[in-house]
Amino acid sequence: MPPSSSAAPDALPLPFADLLVLELASVLAGPQVGQFFAELGARVLKVESPAGDVTRTWKTSAEAAETDVSAYFSCANWGKQSVVIDLTTPAGQQQVRELAATADIVLTSYKPGDAEKLGVDYDTLKHRNPELLYAHLTGYGPDTARAGYDAVLQAEAGFMHLNAAPGQEPQKMPVAMIDLLAAHQLKEGLLTALYHRARTGRGSLIRVSLLDSALASLANQAATWLVTGHDPRPMGSGHPSIVPYGTVYAAGNGRGLVLAVGADRQFRQLCAALERPEWAADPRFQTNEARVTHRATLETLLRQRIGEVDGDALLWELEKLGVPAGAVRTVGEALALGSGRAMQLPAAEGGFPGLRTVAFHSSAWPQVPALSAPPRLGEQTDELIAGKV
Template identity: 85%
Template sequence: MLVLELASVLAGPQVGQFFAELGATVLKVEAPAGDVTRTWKTSAEPAATDVSAYFSCANWGKQSIVADLTTAAGLARVRELAARADVVIASYKPGDAEKLGVDYDQLRTLNPRLIYAHLTGYGPESARAGYDAVLQAEAGFMYLNAQPGQEPQKMPVALIDLLAAHQLKEGLLTALYHRACTGQGSLLRVSLLDSALASLANQAATWLVTSHDPKPLGSGHPSIVPYGTVYRAGNGRSLVLAVGADRQFRHLCAALERPEWAADARFGTNEARVAHRAALETLLQQRIGEVDGDTLLRELEQLGVPAGAVRTVGEALTLESGRQMLLPAAGGGFAGLRTVAFRSSAWPLAPTLSPPPHLGEQPGDGGVAGKELGR
């Protein structure tokens, strides 16, 4: 399968890497200046490279083709590739693809079987550029992601971009199935805003059912207690509980040597625990602060009580479970992170992927070839 990626930043490129991991050939078309994320570097990254950590999170397994679509040569090259492609992934603002000559209506005249996925910020009727932080604010995520009485907080990853990428993958897979059945291509549209709103889940349902806005609870859960709150144990270990059943709560009380809590009318059921959240959280904070957190976590695991340590990113990725999600380092470079998290006997993952390409780099060209079209 040939995927032509006319997308930049995160959501679209994540989908491109997804298909690369499944064995597709993915051609990433970049403007002469390159994908802007090539320049999004932390202070710890070397300046003398055009492959930033941010760029590398979504561009493994691809070839880079530089094309200036404002020139006849650049447009002709991209249109020639689109005529052979199975899928085009685009992330232009509404109207820009038409001006450049790479919109669905123009490309499908060259390739009637083409599946064209167009990602926008706010849908085809709005020319607003979509930025993850703004969408997190506008869709309610930042409001909810705060401790009571404190300022809203953005999630530390581009959550809305990633949610939109999942919507884009799902839409493309259904479109590929439709084409397999009918032979027909199709146009698929996904917006960051729709993807964000579709992911509000129980928080949206709370407002729809009760007409009351859900309130910020930090990492706590609005309808399950104890669930999500961070506790600090006596040995300094930070941990989280996810007690979703009364039976689990009874086991938690036993592990903490406080069986009387389970018999307390304020805490015996989840409904009661939600009503008496503050009192229970105070007791849990005090008692967990007296015990060894690692010992407690081992005992809770044996009892079937969902709980876990608060880990750094590095800790999560160096566990055996984390290492299974890594793409092996190529040529002594750095490892990557898979976007495909499922395993299928019908569709094995590519065992290795080429590292994120330098601008204009394609296999066999010996490095940065500068294959810049139309300049």
């Protein structure tokens, strides 16, 4: 029976408190999914080769050389246990098969065919565990044995082409966005599979590719080509069908700011805040359609006027008027805000804080507790051998 509605929320367990996740994936997309489940209560056992997840070595020049927990590794590996197993050996393969026999979820990111060579593919593992959910992340799908790398997928799926100012070279986004989009697809697939298993008692194979995840996320840019037959043009941070939206303006006090004016009413309020009410009455700018047509003229006027005012005062006035706008902040400035601090995982003793992957809240479970810090390579291997993990 479901718990009584009068039960105290803090008495309820986290939603995945009874799940065991076996993570055979590395780098970012798969481990992000692993941390997602760890944050919501699952026990996540990260199986690493003797060399470890490659991201342990991806360090900036500011990081300490003596630790094997890099900033990059820490962005996706909180709350896990690390065990070293050599999957190139029969003994290592047998160890993983035994772990998978009691697992709820196995996360993998092998090139097509590699899991079969190692004897840890879905068809092999499901015989001992019919309820197993096996998540397989690839670059280009099950029929293409080509390794998938985020930067390459950003180029091939059209993102880099669009992420450029007119006349400038294409740019990669500063985070591995395709990996993160694929991680979300993998979470959705696994949550759907968990629901299916709860109803039928059967496990399943969930496949996600970086390419499909990227293409599915092109949204209005893809629709533009599908509907009109015209390829979307690079526009920097501007928007192809809304003006003013996304362009960065430099205010008189040096503050960089962005507007996201999606309605004619908001544009009228913007004009009032800038003390230029005549712009709202100008036929060239009265409607969004007209503003798109006369984009260059309006952008010139806005750049000139915003360059004359105090950016912080303008942002305050726009907030009062309900006009979407924001300051251009650094990462550090964003994380130092109250909202940024709330998303941080507390630092373990002698360590550094982390960032949550779970950005939603639910009345069905208590606040997500603190997680253990990203594990050192093989930190729980001895315990596993002793049967304590």
